[in-house]
Amino acid sequence: MEEINNNDSGAIAQIEKPQLSYSQLVWMRFKRHKMAVVGMVLLILMILYSTLGASFTTESYSNVTDTSIRLSPPYLAHPFGTDTVGRDILARTIYGGQISLLIGLIAMAVEVIMGVLIGAIAGYYGGILDSLLMRFTEAMFNVPQLPLLLVLGKLLADKIDPFPLLGREFSGSVIVIIAVIGLTSWMGLARIVRANFLSLKEREFVTAANCIGTRNGSIIFGHILPNTMAPIIVSGTLGVANAIISEAYVSFLGVGVMPPTATWGNMLNGAYQYIESAPWLWIFPGTLIVLTVLSINFIGDGLRDALDPHALIKAE
Amino acid sequence: MDPVLEVKNLKVQFNTLEGIVHAVNGVNFTVEEGKTLGIVGESGCGKSVTVLSLMRLIPEPPGRIVDGEVIFKGENLFKINKSSIQNIRGAEIAMVFQDPMTSLNPVLTIGYQISEALMVHKRISKQEAIRRTWKLLEMVGIPLVKESFHDYPHQFSGGMRQRVMIAMALSCDPSILIADEPTTALDVTIQAQIVELTKKIQSQLGMSIIWITHDLGIVAEIADKVIVMYAGYIVEEADVFTIYENPVHPYTLALLKSLPRVDSKRYERLAIIHGSPPDCLHLPQGCPFVLRCGFAVKRCSEENPQLKNIESEHKAACWIDVRTGKTR
Numbered sequence: 270m271e272e273i274n275n276n277d278s279g280a281i282a283q284i285e286k287p288q289l290s291y292s293q294l295v296w297m298r299f300k301r302h303k304m305a306v307v308g309m310v311l312l313i314l315m316i317l318y319s320t321l322g323a324s325f326t327t328e329s330y331s332n333v334t335d336t337s338i339r340l341s342p343p344y345l346a347h348p349f350g351t352d353t354v355g356r357d358i359l360a361r362t363i364y365g366g367q368i369s370l371l372i373g374l375i376a377m378a379v380e381v382i383m384g385v386l387i388g389a390i391a392g393y394y395g396g397i398l399d400s401l402l403m404r405f406t407e408a409m410f411n412v413p414q415l416p417l418l419l420v421l422g423k424l425l426a427d428k429i430d431p432f433p434l435l436g437r438e439f440s441g442s443v444i445v446i447i448a449v450i451g452l453t454s455w456m457g458l459a460r461i462v463r464a465n466f467l468s469l470k471e472r473e474f475v476t477a478a479n480c481i482g483t484r485n486g487s488i489i490f491g492h493i494l495p496n497t498m499a500p501i502i503v504s505g506t507l508g509v510a511n512a513i514i515s516e517a518y519v520s521f522l523g524v525g526v527m528p529p530t531a532t533w534g535n536m537l538n539g540a541y542q543y544i545e546s547a548p549w550l551w552i553f554p555g556t557l558i559v560l561t562v563l564s565i566n567f568i569g570d571g572l573r574d575a576l577d578p579h580a581l582i583k584a585e
Numbered sequence: 586m587d588p589v590l591e592v593k594n595l596k597v598q599f600n601t602l603e604g605i606v607h608a609v610n611g612v613n614f615t616v617e618e619g620k621t622l623g624i625v626g627e628s629g630c631g632k633s634v635t636v637l638s639l640m641r642l643i644p645e646p647p648g649r650i651v652d653g654e655v656i657f658k659g660e661n662l663f664k665i666n667k668s669s670i671q672n673i674r675g676a677e678i679a680m681v682f683q684d685p686m687t688s689l690n691p692v693l694t695i696g697y698q699i700s701e702a703l704m705v706h707k708r709i710s711k712q713e714a715i716r717r718t719w720k721l722l723e724m725v726g727i728p729l730v731k732e733s734f735h736d737y738p739h740q741f742s743g744g745m746r747q748r749v750m751i752a753m754a755l756s757c758d759p760s761i762l763i764a765d766e767p768t769t770a771l772d773v774t775i776q777a778q779i780v781e782l783t784k785k786i787q788s789q790l791g792m793s794i795i796w797i798t799h800d801l802g803i804v805a806e807i808a809d810k811v812i813v814m815y816a817g818y819i820v821e822e823a824d825v826f827t828i829y830e831n832p833v834h835p836y837t838l839a840l841l842k843s844l845p846r847v848d849s850k851r852y853e854r855l856a857i858i859h860g861s862p863p864d865c866l867h868l869p870q871g872c873p874f875v876l877r878c879g880f881a882v883k884r885c886s887e888e889n890p891q892l893k894n895i896e897s898e899h900k901a902a903c904w905i906d907v908r909t910g911k912t913r
Contacts, residue, residue: 473688479642481675481702481753491701495692 298575305571308564315561319366328437331360332529340547350549353539356529362553365531368439369513369561372447372532376512379451381505384458385494391459392466393489403463406456414453418515421449422524440530446519450512458504465497499576506569510562517558533558588615589760589793590639590678595653597631597638600646606865608634610817611652613892616761621787621794623808623825625801625840627862631817632797636763640674658760676706679754683766685746689738695749696722696734702756721752724789725782744775748782755786762787763795768803780806801844805829813837816863816873819892823899833908834901835878872904880905882912 299305335355343350349358391402422445429441469475470493478492513533519525520534528535533554540550597609609631616622624632637643639655641662655662657677662670679702682688690698699721700714707714715734722730725748738746747767754762764783768776780803787794796807804811804825811828813821813836821834832838842856860877863869869876871886878885884904892902904912 473682473684474690476642477680477682477688477750477753478690478701479674480640480680481756482671482673482705483675483701484671484705487701487705492690492693496690498692 295575299571302571302574304567305575308567308571311560311564312568315366315557315564316370318557319363319370322363323367326357326360326363328364331357331364331531333357340543340550342547343549349553350547352536352550353543358536358549358553361531361536362533362557364437365533365536365554366557366561367437368443368526368530368532369516369534369558371434371439372443372450372516373509373513373565375447376450376454377505377508379447380455380458380508380512381501383452383455384504385462385501387455388459388462389466389489389494392463393470393485393493395467399463402459406459409453410456412453414450414515415518417453418446418449418519419522419524421445422519426524426527440527442526443530446516446525447512450515454508454511458501458508461500461504462497465500466493469493469496499573502576503569503573506565506572510565510569513558513562513565587618589618589657590616591654591656592635592639593654593656595635595638595655596651597634597643597648598651599648601866604866607868608648608817608865609638610868612814612817612819614812614819614822616793616795617810618760618793619787619791620809621796621807623804623811624795624797624814625799625804625811626814627799629862629865630814631865632814633765635814636680636765636795636797639763640678640680641670642674672706675702675754675759676757677759678761678763679757679759680763680765681747681750681754681767684770685743685750686770688750689746691738694735694737695741696736699749699753699756702753706757717756718752721756722749724755724786725749725752726778727752743771744778747771747775747779751779751782751786755790758790759792761793761795763797765797766799767796768798768800776800776803783807801840813840816868817865818873818889818902819900820874820903821901822892823901827896827899831899833895833899833906834903835880835905835907836874837901838907839877839879872902880907880910884912 333356335351337355338347338351339353339355341347341351341355347357347359349362352358352361387402387406391399391406422442425445426440426442429444431438431440432444433439466489475488475492478488483492516525516532517534517537520532521537523535523538525534526532528538536554537551540547540554543550592612592614595609595612596607599606599608612631612635614622624635626632634643634648638648638650639662641650643650650663653663657673662673689695696715696718700711700718703709703714703717704711709717718734719730722733727733727745727748738749741749747770750767762783767783768779771779783794783796784807794807796804798804808825810824811822812819813828813834815836821828821832821837823831828837829841832841836858839856839858843858845855858877863873863876869886870889871884872878872881872889875881875885880903882905888904890902890904892900895901906912
């Protein structure tokens with residue numbers, strides 16, 4: 270037997286193992302999705318635009334009004350033109366981009382944390398806890414996001430003090446918008462996570478983990494959660510796009526982030542009166558919103574394909 | 586010698602929509618230090634439920650441990666609190682599962698999965714855990730341990746994964762290793778390797794083993810004592826030679842008869858056991874085997890026989906003496 274064992278291990282040692290780790294495999298599949306790669310490049314450019322761009326100009330400059338040059342079309346001193354009160358649109362898109370991206374990312378983080386926690390606990394523990402959490406989730410589904418954004422944006426915007434972050438001041442309405450978007454968009458993710466937990470917790474590797482004495486918390490977050498990362502990542506990316514759109518929407522209606530703080534959304538506010546006479550008012554922020562949201566959606570699409578476990582098996 | 590583990594009158598039930606499933610109905614056995622206990626029986630006879638309930642791993646609800654005691658090192662495992670049982674799982678009693686394809690987590694490296702048990706129980710540094718994991722992998726015959734540490738389960742074959750499972754179970758040097766049909770999902774040559782490996786490790790570490798299987802050949806290979814289970818009851822219990830030489834329960838007899846043999850005549854049909862095992866929702870009033878038994882008499886369908894000593898260390902639950910055909 271000893272001999273057999275030795276031969277056996279020798280033979281196995283010679284067999285070449287697939288050298289790709291899971292993340293390498295995902296990256297390989299992601300690269301095949303051309304639009305997703307384009308989306309990623311675009312998104313990186315957007316992030317560079319609103320971060321590096323800020324080093325060429327200042328926030329106070331983006332808020333300087335000069336009515337003598339109001340509504341001037343693009344020219345050398347103001348490459349994107351000026352708005353209704355003569356502010357430089359280029360500088361405003363740079364600083365507005367920071368806020369739009371920040372809202373997208375933080376709202377997504379809130380959404381993912383809420384959704385994962387509630388879905389994981391409901392799915393893993395089951396029983397009454399599951400029923401309660403899922404009824405709560407269903408109740409939250411009935412809360413209309415946009416009207417809530419409009420009402421709370423109007424009500425609370427002045428009541429929360431501006432706060433400093435990343436070396437600049439953000440108006441309190443940013444918090445309201447992040448909180449409302451984050452807290453009203455986690456339900457779909459919670460349901461997906463719960464469904465995955467329900468099926469994964471019955472798998473033998475969970476019993477095996479139980480069997481070596483692993484604690485519940487470590488089983489939930491260390492063993493089951495990594496198995497359900499794919500839908501979470503996809504839902505998270507799409508959540509960023511959704512949050513940016515929602516912010517643009519309420520800011521366009523004039524109750525989102527309050528001027529003079531610029532966002533891509535509130536730059537559109539008021540631009541509709543000049544759709545034909547001063548198109549640079551809406552073309553630049555509008556294009557930036559469309560490109561950002563599109564690129565994030567493409568990335569989400571690519572990730573969905575790249576993380577699909579069935580596709581992974583085929584690739585093996 | 587004192588037994589390491591003593592199971593007394595274990596009863597486990599499952600509440601389902603159709604009624605109560607009587608999965609385990611009053612099972613008694615002991616596991617002695619350094620010895621191997623084989624539990625044999627067909628699918629659904631309560632083997633796995635028995636061993637899972639030892640570690641309180643039965644999902645409750647729907648499962649329920651209705652009665653019984655499990656005495657491990659002087660402690661009743663059914664009485665201690667939840668965190669003490671977690672300290673016993675993996676550290677004192679470890680388990681290897683049937684299907685190595687599904688019992689390893691596909692997204693974690695095998696090194697992580699083995700060292701996890703060490704880090705849960707032993708309070709050692711990560712470096713030390715990694716070093717011990719290498720040793721364990723080497724012990725179970727995994728080549729290139731340092732590279733394999735970072736591999737994922739899908740990069741391993743079934744036999745290698747079962748070796749990883751064994752390494753995981755052995756990580757904290759348990760007193761009892763429960764092997765729940767560890768060879769069923771493997772092909773015959775790999776089965777032989779796993780059995781050999783387990784025996785070798787047992788002689789090195791001196792732990793007790795509970796080996797569940799429905800393969801009588803493997804039981805003969807590995808067990809010291811054998812329990813035959815049927816419909817949640819122990820129907821016969823004896824040391825491994827007696828079971829094969831001198832079986833006294835009709836069910837054991839029928840099982841042995843239905844094994845293919847190398848020396849049987851060509852074209853001879855294998856013996857079969859007619860009928861199917863009883864529905865554990867509605868166990869018959871008498872002996873659970875009565876409907877399929879060739880020896881049954883009237884008393885068998887009226888009263889369930891208790892497990893009784895036939896000879897010393899040889900117990901069976903049957904009203905009939907199969908050698909003479911007379912009632913006991």
